[in-house]
Amino acid sequence: xxxxxxxxxxxxxxxxxxxxxxxxxxxxxxxxxxxxxxxxxxxxxxxxxxxxxxxxxxxxxxxxxxxxxxxxxxxxxxxxxxxxxxxxxxxxxxxxxxxxxxxxxxxxxxxxxxxx
Amino acid sequence: xxxxxxxxxxxxxxxxxxxxxxxxxxxxxxxxxxxxxxxxxxxxxxxxxxxxxxxxxxxxxxxxxxxxxxxxxxxxxxxxxxxxxxxxxxxxxxxxxxxxxxxxxxxxxxxxxx
Numbered sequence: 234x235x236x237x238x239x240x241x242x243x244x245x246x247x248x249x250x251x252x253x254x255x256x257x258x259x260x261x262x263x264x265x266x267x268x269x270x271x272x273x274x275x276x277x278x279x280x281x282x283x284x285x286x287x288x289x290x291x292x293x294x295x296x297x298x299x300x301x302x303x304x305x306x307x308x309x310x311x312x313x314x315x316x317x318x319x320x321x322x323x324x325x326x327x328x329x330x331x332x333x334x335x336x337x338x339x340x341x342x343x344x345x346x347x348x349x
Numbered sequence: 350x351x352x353x354x355x356x357x358x359x360x361x362x363x364x365x366x367x368x369x370x371x372x373x374x375x376x377x378x379x380x381x382x383x384x385x386x387x388x389x390x391x392x393x394x395x396x397x398x399x400x401x402x403x404x405x406x407x408x409x410x411x412x413x414x415x416x417x418x419x420x421x422x423x424x425x426x427x428x429x430x431x432x433x434x435x436x437x438x439x440x441x442x443x444x445x446x447x448x449x450x451x452x453x454x455x456x457x458x459x460x461x462x463x
Contacts, residue, residue, distance in 0.1 A: 267451065269454075275456055276439055276441075276456045277392075277439070277454045279451045282451065322391075334397050335380055335381075335382035335405055335443070335452070336394045336397060337452060339391055339392035342391065
């Protein structure tokens, strides 16, 4: 039972264009969402997060959108750069009642390739 | 500020053996979580420790265990290794509040079981 799904295994975009990575979730108890980036032979690196009380959060070139009714979130990267090429993981947690303790539920990841 | 350090980075074991992996969290972080990453299952939560106590546990068999020391360093152990235990084991640390926010991951220990 995959509670967090990234349906696109890979995405290819041109440098300078927008990259849009999508993520769907099924557990309505999730109230905090994160995106991580992972390069080969390295651990995941935190990118950006969003609380369920918001529908948008921006940090430089990265923006995360949350649509709670659709249980869908997306990560926009504008403009995309070759150095953004990596695996992107969507993750979710349910912090209500302090039950999440260290537990994030991850999607399967999307391989982003940005071509020069 | 040093990041999360995991040792060893690579190891090869045979079926039936046991293995111990070590994790040193970021200084000041009191929570350590462990994850297993495999191509088929992705990143899956194993367990979390805070102040030497296991606070949360994922859906893994009892062969997977862990502990945390008073200096917040953590170890995980896998006994009676199976071929399916071949994976990248990731450790992550955080300040340790009850609400999970950003986790800081190490580079992982890649275990191959033959």
